[in-house]
Amino acid sequence: MEIIVSYIESLIKMCGLSGNAITWVRHTVMIVLVLVLAWLAYQLCRRIFIPIVEKITHRTAAKWDNILLCRPVLLAACSIVPALVVWKLLPIVFYEHPVVQEVFNRLTAIYATIATVNLIVVIINSLKRAQSGNGTNMRQYIVSFCGLLQVVVVFIAVIIVISIIINRSPLTLLAGLGATSAILMLVFKDTIEGLVAGIRLTSANMLHVGEWITVPSTNADGTVIEMNLTTVKVQNFDNTIVTVSPTTLVNGSFQNWKGMQAAGGRRVTRIILFDIRSISFVDESRKETNIARYRRAIEDYLQNNPEVNNQMTCMVRQKEATPTGLPIELYFFLKDKVWVNYEHNLADIMEYAYAIAGEYGLKVYQNFPKQ
DSSP, X not given: OHHHHHHHHHHHHHTTOOTHHHHHHHHHHHHHHHHHHHHHHHHXXXXXXXXXXXXHHHHXXXXXXXXXXXXXXXXXXXXXXXXXXXXXXXXXXXXXXXHHHHHHHHHHHHHHHXXXXXXXXXXXXXXXXXXXXXXXXXXXHHHHHHHHHHHXXXXXXXXXXXXXXXXXOHHHHHHHHGGGHHHHHHHTHHHHHHHHHXXXXXXXXXXXXXXXXXXXXXXXXXXXEEEOSSXXXXXXXXXXXXXXXXXXXXXXXXXXXXXXXXXXXXXXXXXXXXXXXXXXXXXXXXXXXXXXXXXXXXXXXXXXOTTBOTTSOOEEEEOOOBTTXXXXXXXXXXXXXXXXXXXXXXXXXXXXXXXXXXXXXXXXXXXXXXX
């Protein structure tokens, strides 16, 4: 250290400076030199170290190194190197000014802490890609766990930065936070509940990205496009996006249509109301009514319709009479669950059911307004 300082002072004196000017110029030159060395160290890592590591990881058959040693992670790691260089050279620059050295030491430590936290956060984000497939339970669990881990890391980093500023031990600061834990829990009550609810959603395999859900207490009726520990984003079929908190889903109720999508058909329940006055006997010897023949005909039509899954429940039943007529319910499952095709096939069946009713002498109930 003394050799470097002496050499710089000799160069300054050769330039014709003397007295206090030597000290100021020396400090300026040393600061510039430290900054240049820190910049060179960063460029060395970025332009030489990163390409070497990328070549090695691309040649290996393992996938974990491509995730943990991807380019964003390596760039974040390189950002720590300048702090290490500055930290090592500060005693040489400010050896005559311990107070100034202490200030720069703390600033360097704060930068190193922030850079380290950034590296950890980037690594955690890389871990989210460890599982392929948006709908897998393991991927959702990893995403939720990574989100919680990021919160913990940032919280610890804030404690460390504050302890550096006030020159106190982080453990002492953490112990002091115990007295204010009740206030913190009150302030962050919603956040904590959201975190717990998000973990319950993923760990209990209740919801995944890509599934169709309906939340009665909100306007959400569409596909889940994003999930994290605090929010669930649902894209409705009109392309609007609704944000629902995990707490709402866990504490309330929601309908997940994944069972229907995975099953062999989508259920249809439709009711046709018939005028009771149009019901009559068509076979006096057997006492058979026209509506009984209609029910059997429609049920036979459904069971032989190629769009209907006859391996699932298929029936046409009569329900309790109402002031608006006798309800006949069609209960069956359509094979094609795609929305547009489903609606078209359903319309074809219901139009046939309405049109053929007249052949049996039945009148569909219709409430005509008074003229």
